[in-house]
Amino acid sequence: MHIVLDDTAMIAAGKGNALASRLIHRAHAAGWFLYAPACALVSADRVRPGTAEHLAALPGITVLELDLPAALAVARETSWAPAHTQYAAEPTAERPNGAVIATTAPETWKGQPVRLIDLGP
Numbered sequence: 001m002h003i004v005l006d007d008t009a010m011i012a013a014g015k016g017n018a019l020a021s022r023l024i025h026r027a028h029a030a031g032w033f034l035y036a037p038a039c040a041l042v043s044a045d046r047v048r049p050g051t052a053e054h055l056a057a058l059p060g061i062t063v064l065e066l067d068l069p070a071a072l073a074v075a076r077e078t079s080w081a082p083a084h085t086q087y088a089a090e091p092t093a094e095r096p097n098g099a100v101i102a103t104t105a106p107e108t109w110k111g112q113p114v115r116l117i118d119l120g121p
Contacts, residue, residue: 001032002099004064004088005055007081009102009119010036010044014051019119023102028060035099037064039074039084064088082108089114 003023005013013020027034036055041063045052055061066074070087077083091098102117103109109116 001027001030002035002095002097003027003032003117004035004037004085004099004101005040005061006085006101006103006105006108007040007043007047008104008108010041010051010055011048012104012119014044014048014054017104017119020102020104023117023119024058024061028058032060033099034061035064035088036061037070037081037084037088038066039080040082043081086112086114 009020013024024034026032041052041055056063064070066084070084073087074080074083085101089099089101098115100115100117101109102119104118104120106116106118106120
């Protein structure tokens with residue numbers, strides 16, 4: 001399973017959200033793949049300083065760089081964090097079925113062609 005953390009999920013994990021913590025623990029134990037898009041990581045760190053360092057230090061979380069294809073996708077949108085997150089969840093050769101987005105704000109993704117894991121209370 002491939003899961004992309006959006007900025008709200010990253011902030012929640014940093015604050016000790018039980019569902020986010022369980023997801024990270026279970027993913028590591030089950031061999032799932034967790035991704036933290038760089039733009040979302042920066043956004044989360046601006047809201048809750050220290051979040052980026054905390055998540056980057058966790059085993060099993062891969063930070064996704066803003067490479068040229070991602071930058072072009074992000075450039076078409078108004079907000080970098082959701083754009084990079086959505087781009088990261090799209091199907092690729094390594095992830096033909098794409099990835100699921102973990103979030104605490106599912107309303108943010110309303111109308112978008114994405115699959116979600118709601119980590120809200």
